[in-house]
Amino acid sequence: MSSQSEKNDEGRPSADAVTGRWDGVDVHFGEEGGRLTYGSYLRLPQLLDQQRLESDPPAHDELLFITIHQVYELWFKQVLHEMTASRDAMLSGELWLAQHLLRRVHTIERTLTQQVDILETMTPQDFGEFRHRLSPASGFQSVQFREIEFLSGAKDPSFVKRFRGLSDLERARLDQRLEEPTLWDAFLVVLEAAGFATATEDDLRTGLSAVARDRAQYGAVWELAEALLQHDELAAAWRARHVVMVERMIGTKPGTGGSSGAGYLRSRLDLRYYPHLWHLRTSL
Ligand code: HEM
Ligand SMILES: N[C@@H](CC(=O)c1ccccc1NC=O)C(=O)O
Structure with a gap:
């Protein structure tokens, strides 16, 4: 492949000047008269x-802190997109699609937990350079994080009041x-469509056991239950990783959001979205 570029008056390549040949075909790179570019498409x-720092003079590690949180929020947006579509797929009986989208959510959730490694390259001393500027802001105020909890099934209106x-x-x-409807509400619709009652705790236990014991017949429902349990496990893994990072960064100091800090976060470690799916394990 060869390439050539025409230069405009300022010596930069002109808008549709970067051209080349590949397998005998003319190819053009660049803006080509105001058409879409990488940067304009992605709104770069x-x-x-x-990324606007609060510290002045700028603390070196504050850019990392902001970047990590912004990346989290972008992935939260994607997770909400996939979870909403998965919920809707369950409601309309498209079980393959529902589990397919949840598997994408799992992969993102693993990435979110791994990202903690990057933030932990920041020392408590370097965090201390700008931490005092952050109060009263805190991850507690992440709207999308709470939306994910609510959509998963852990609806708690008191969080909205405390925001x-x-x-x-x-x-x-x-x-x-x-x-x-939550993911769990939608899963109950799936169980009912498969012929199981879900009105009482006993009904639910009976239905879930029947699915687990006859995977040949209820394979798609079982796979979906497993995908929900995996989502639950990955959310719990993030909470556990987050609190240990917090202890490493600020010990037992209270949080900038006004909570006791690690103590509050530890009180949330037992949260499970789908206790019925966990209880089922004991009887398998
Ligand atoms: C130096 C790193 C971090 C520290 C020291 C830290 C500390 C804390 C503390 C102390 C709380 C309790 C609320 C309060 O502030 O009083 C909290 C909550 C929270 N943080 Fe962080 N955090 C860090 C990084 C992150 C990151 C990267 C995220 C990703 C979005 C995050 C998301 C959250 C969320 C969602 C909550 C609310 C949790 C809940 O209510 O269950 N945090 N954090
Ligand atoms: N709550 C943290 C500060 C913190 O991590 C934070 C501050 C502002 C926006 C997001 C944050 N991330 C998670 O809580 C602290 O108490 O140090």
Whole structure:
């Protein structure tokens, strides 16, 4: 492959000047008269202008802290997109699609937990250079994180009440998540469509046991139950990893969000989205 570039008056390649030949075909790289580019498609000028430090003079590690959190929020957005579609697929009986989308969620969740490694390259001393500037902001105020909890099945309206500084739009999003069906609600619809009653605890235990004992007949329902359990396990793994990182960074200091810090986070470690699926294990 050869390439040549025409230069404009300023000596830079002109808009549609970067051309070459590949297998005898003319190829063009570049803007080509204002058409889509990598940067314009991905909105990079906007995206790369969103890392604003609070520290002054700038603390070296604050860029890492902001970047990590922004990457988390982008993945949270994707997780919500996939979870919502998975829930809807269950409601319309598309079981293969529902488990397929949940498997993508698992892969993202593993990445989210691994990202803690990067943040832990920051020392407590270096965090201390800018931590005092962050109060009263805290991860406690992550709207998308709470949306994921609600959509998973752990609806707790008291979090919405305790949120400080929510915009009207954010409050509406949380209220909507509190109203709409969760992944668990949708799974119950799947169980009912497979012929099982779900009205009482006993019904549910009977149905789940029957699915587990006859995977030849209920393979798709079993796979879905396993995908939900995996999501639950990965969420628990993130909470465990987060609290240990917190202890490493700030010991037993109270959090910038006003909680006791690690003590509060430890109180959330036993949260499980799907206790019925965990209880089932004991009887298998
Ligand atoms: C130096 C790193 C970090 C420290 C020291 C830290 C510390 C804390 C503390 C102390 C809390 C309790 C609330 C409070 O502030 O009073 C908290 C909550 C939270 N943090 Fe972090 N955090 C760190 C990194 C992260 C990252 C990277 C994320 C990713 C988004 C995150 C997400 C959250 C969430 C979602 C909560 C609420 C948890 C819940 O209510 O169960 N944190 N964090
Ligand atoms: N709550 C943390 C500070 C912190 O990590 C944080 C601060 C602002 C925005 C997001 C944060 N991340 C997770 O809590 C602390 O108490 O040190």
